[in-house]
Amino acid sequence: MKKVAVVVAGGTGSRMNSIIPKQFLLIKGKPVLYYTLYTFLQSYNDLTVILVLPEEHIAAGQEIIDAFFDYKRIQITAGGRTRFHSVQNGLELVTEECMVFVHDGVRCLLTKNLIKRCYEAALEFGSAIPVTECKDSVRLIRGDDNEAFDRGKVKLVQTPQTFHSKILLPAFKIDYKDKFTDEATVVEAFGLKVHLVEGEEGNIKITKPMDIFIAEQLLLASAD
Numbered sequence: 001m002k003k004v005a006v007v008v009a010g011g012t013g014s015r016m017n018s019i020i021p022k023q024f025l026l027i028k029g030k031p032v033l034y035y036t037l038y039t040f041l042q043s044y045n046d047l048t049v050i051l052v053l054p055e056e057h058i059a060a061g062q063e064i065i066d067a068f069f070d071y072k073r074i075q076i077t078a079g080g081r082t083r084f085h086s087v088q089n090g091l092e093l094v095t096e097e098c099m100v101f102v103h104d105g106v107r108c109l110l111t112k113n114l115i116k117r118c119y120e121a122a123l124e125f126g127s128a129i130p131v132t133e134c135k136d137s138v139r140l141i142r143g144d145d146n147e148a149f150d151r152g153k154v155k156l157v158q159t160p161q162t163f164h165s166k167i168l169l170p171a172f173k174i175d176y177k178d179k180f181t182d183e184a185t186v187v188e189a190f191g192l193k194v195h196l197v198e199g200e201e202g203n204i205k206i207t208k209p210m211d212i213f214i215a216e217q218l219l220l221a222s223a224d
Helices: 032-043 055-068 083-091 112-125 165-171 183-189 209-223
Strands: 003-008 047-053 074-078 099-104 127-133 138-142 145-149 155-157 161-164 196-198
Touching: 003 032, 003 083, 032 047, 032 055, 032 099, 032 112, 047 055, 047 083, 055 074, 074 083, 083 099, 099 112, 099 165, 112 127, 112 161, 112 196, 127 183, 161 165, 161 183, 165 183
Parallel strands: 003 047, 003 099, 047 074, 127 196
Antiparallel strands: 099 161, 127 155, 127 161, 138 145
């Protein structure tokens, strides 16, 4: 089945204390976004990418594509007001039945194995949401009170969240709600259940300066 990765890279540098958006910061001499795109394009020869960027940074994204990739496999479109609207804009470029991966552009350390695991599960169940175990103690806040909560009942959600296009495209026709923090919440609001698969501890999201250091060390370790 045809495969399309909608890579959403609409962040700014606010939490990085940087004027450069985090997707363009360098790790080992290459932009964060390079590693994300490279892994997707290496995972399947028939996979294409729809890259969603803030309109003011489309030119910077195009420079990365021109420098490192086959431009015929990557399309760029502008993001929207929220993640939901950015994904919605990307999905407008999906024109045929396919399997759709929706991925945070700054989760640059995902592996081909994770992509393939999500694909195989989505073929069987229609969706695949990668999750990891919660290792920390969890407390539930109720107004001014708080109480311990069983961490065994908590999963930490990652991307790529993967869906058959027959599920994802109709789901994103519904009206936006504040609770839509990812694609799984949209599909559930559409009335469908989602299937969880095992994620990866190394599939971190670059959010703060420490994450750049961690990503560099993980890349060095994987090269050994």
